[in-house]
Amino acid sequence: MLVTTNDMLRKAVEGHYAVAQFNINNLEWTKSILLACEEKKAPVILGVSMGAGKYMTGYKTVVAMVNAMVDSLGITVPVCLHLDHGDYDACLACIEAGFSSVMFDGSHLPIEENIAKTKELVALCHEKGISIEAEVGAIGGEEDGIIGRGECADPAQCKLIADLGVDLLAAGIGNIHGIYPANWEGLSFETLEAVKALTGDMPLVLHGGSGIPDEMVRKAITMGVAKVNVNTECQLSFAAATREYIEAGKDRQGKGYDPRKLLAPGAEAIKQTCREKIDLFGSAGKA
Numbered sequence: 421m422l423v424t425t426n427d428m429l430r431k432a433v434e435g436h437y438a439v440a441q442f443n444i445n446n447l448e449w450t451k452s453i454l455l456a457c458e459e460k461k462a463p464v465i466l467g468v469s470m471g472a473g474k475y476m477t478g479y480k481t482v483v484a485m486v487n488a489m490v491d492s493l494g495i496t497v498p499v500c501l502h503l504d505h506g507d508y509d510a511c512l513a514c515i516e517a518g519f520s521s522v523m524f525d526g527s528h529l530p531i532e533e534n535i536a537k538t539k540e541l542v543a544l545c546h547e548k549g550i551s552i553e554a555e556v557g558a559i560g561g562e563e564d565g566i567i568g569r570g571e572c573a574d575p576a577q578c579k580l581i582a583d584l585g586v587d588l589l590a591a592g593i594g595n596i597h598g599i600y601p602a603n604w605e606g607l608s609f610e611t612l613e614a615v616k617a618l619t620g621d622m623p624l625v626l627h628g629g630s631g632i633p634d635e636m637v638r639k640a641i642t643m644g645v646a647k648v649n650v651n652t653e654c655q656l657s658f659a660a661a662t663r664e665y666i667e668a669g670k671d672r673q674g675k676g677y678d679p680r681k682l683l684a685p686g687a688e689a690i691k692q693t694c695r696e697k698i699d700l701f702g703s704a705g706k707a
């Protein structure tokens with residue numbers, strides 16, 4: 421059965437480690453992540469972006485696949501199925517489809533509108549027993565061009581949103597999505613400290629976890645980050661392993677063109693990335 425983030429993140433805050441959110445894109449991705457987390461006895465949050473949901477033909481397909489796979493693979497660790505960066509309508513669709521958690525990203529909205537919509541969704545989610553993440557301070561990406569540092573959230577605004585009853589909060593602390601540029605200035609620990617001081621036991625989320633130096637991730641976790649999102653890194657390791665297979669001409673040897681063979685090195689690479697992240701975040705054995 422899919423669970424909310426509540427129990428796993430409360431334990432993470434108390435135990436000073438972080439639960440990994442790994443984003444899924446297809447069956448192979450989901451299978452690799454679930455198997456790696458089961459092997460590590462680590463709780464897991466499966467993130468689904470609106471684009472990935474659409475790619476997998478819709479949120480209902482995702483819910484059915486994940487539920488069935490958890491059962492078929494005999495997964496015993498807690499699994500949360502979480503909408504990543506959803507708009508208002510996507511949140512409604514995922515609540516309806518059977519997700520156990522959603523993220524409402526109203527960070528690009530004026531703060532008043534972010535508050536109003538978040539409030540509405542908090543009530544709806546809690547009525548259905550679903551957890552909800554909100555975001556303050558837009559977390560940009562490489563498409564935004566030259567970035568010295570991502571946006572830093574206003575701690576007072578974080579407090580405002582936290583007080584609406586959200587279960588977890590993403591605050592921009594200089595982090596960005598995708599590959600970090602060479603001139604990136606690193607995380608703003610001053611911002612993180614200020615946000616933590618105002619939001620207390622609220623589990624904080626670090627987005628764009630791919631490419632932040634390990635020591636910065638560790639430090640952020642000791643300062644209250646209880647969930648770290650990983651997406652790009654699995655994509656890169658999958659692509660590298662698949663490229664190696666093709667470039668070695670293995671798809672032209674025997675039945676190497678069989679998708680179950682062709683996608684196997686990439687699937688194994690995702691597992692390895694998951695294992696490394698779980699070790700870094702300290703969530704192994706915490707299921």
Ligand SMILES: [Zn+2]
Pocket residue numbers: 505559597627628649
């Ligand atoms: Zn994100």
